[in-house]
Amino acid sequence: MLYWLEPEEFDSMFDIMEASFPEDEIRPYDEQRALLEDPAFGILVLKDHAAEPIKGFVTVWDLGAHAFFEHLAINPVMRNGGLGAEMLNSAVALVNKPVCLEVELPSAEMPRRRIAFYERNGFCYNDYPYIQPPISKGRKPVPLAIMTTGGSISRAEFESIRELLYSRVYRISKQ
Numbered sequence: 001m002l003y004w005l006e007p008e009e010f011d012s013m014f015d016i017m018e019a020s021f022p023e024d025e026i027r028p029y030d031e032q033r034a035l036l037e038d039p040a041f042g043i044l045v046l047k048d049h050a051a052e053p054i055k056g057f058v059t060v061w062d063l064g065a066h067a068f069f070e071h072l073a074i075n076p077v078m079r080n081g082g083l084g085a086e087m088l089n090s091a092v093a094l095v096n097k098p099v100c101l102e103v104e105l106p107s108a109e110m111p112r113r114r115i116a117f118y119e120r121n122g123f124c125y126n127d128y129p130y131i132q133p134p135i136s137k138g139r140k141p142v143p144l145a146i147m148t149t150g151g152s153i154s155r156a157e158f159e160s161i162r163e164l165l166y167s168r169v170y171r172i173s174k175q
Contacts, residue, residue, distance in 0.1 A: 002090050003050055005043035005057070007036060013043060013057045020073035024140045031136055035059075040168070044094070046074075046087045056083055058091045063164050067095040070102075070169065088121050092149060099123075100161050102132055102144040115147070123147040128158045133170045 005013060010033055017026055026032065035041045040063070046056040056074035060067055069091065074083050092099050103118065103125070104111035115125055125147050132142040146153075146161060153161070166172050 001047065001049070002044045002087065002094060003047055005036075005045050009045060009054060010036070012054050013045060016054065016057060016073050016075050017071060019076050021071060022142075024142050025132070025135065026071070027136045044087075044091050046083060046090075056087050058087060060091065060095060061169055062095075063168055065097065066161065066164070067097050067099045068101065068165060068169060069099055072101070084117065085121055088118075092122070099149045100165075101147050102130070103147055105143055105145055115145075118147050122149055124150075124152045126153050126158055128155060130158075130162060133166060133172050135170065 014029060014032060017032070027035075036043075040061055042060050042062075044058045044060060045054045047054055054075065055078050056072075058072040059070040061070060069088075072084070072088060072091075074087070101118070101123070103115055106112045106115055106125075119125065125145060127145065130144055130146055132144045134141055146158060148161075
């Protein structure tokens with residue numbers, strides 16, 4: 001079941017985040033925690049009951065017409081049991097609007113498997129050039145791709161989503 005993260009659960013969620021993503025794809029602890037003050041940002045956590053340990057999480061940005069799932073991860077000791085699909089589908093249903101997310105380029109086996117996972121769960125890979133700007137000072141830009149629910153998107157739709165991500169999530173001006 002999905003619950004909105006309680007502030008005292010942040011450290012447990014962040015441990016899973018650090019174990020699941022490369023350094024260039026996550027903010028440092030203090031910056032990530034500070035996002036909890038942003039009304040457009042929230043973290044959904046997967047747990048059996050509200051008081052149980054976190055099995056996984058998805059960070060959600062409400063960008064108006066779209067939701068952006070910035071990070072999605074299952075506790076490493078609980079992976080490959082269907083929890084990721086359960087959490088992803090529940091989160092998509094909960095936000096009740098088109099969803100976009102970033103994925104690594106399909107240049108190796110693991111990124112191709114992640115893309116296939118999202119495709120099996122209703123997302124479409126959009127093959128437009130995209131760079132995740134540095135997520136924090138000292139981090140590097142990362143070449144990624146955008147996946148969306150509701151089918152493929154036009155270049156104009158992609159550019160609109162990219163501009164929204166750059167301005168609202170990464171807080172930079174147009175690239």
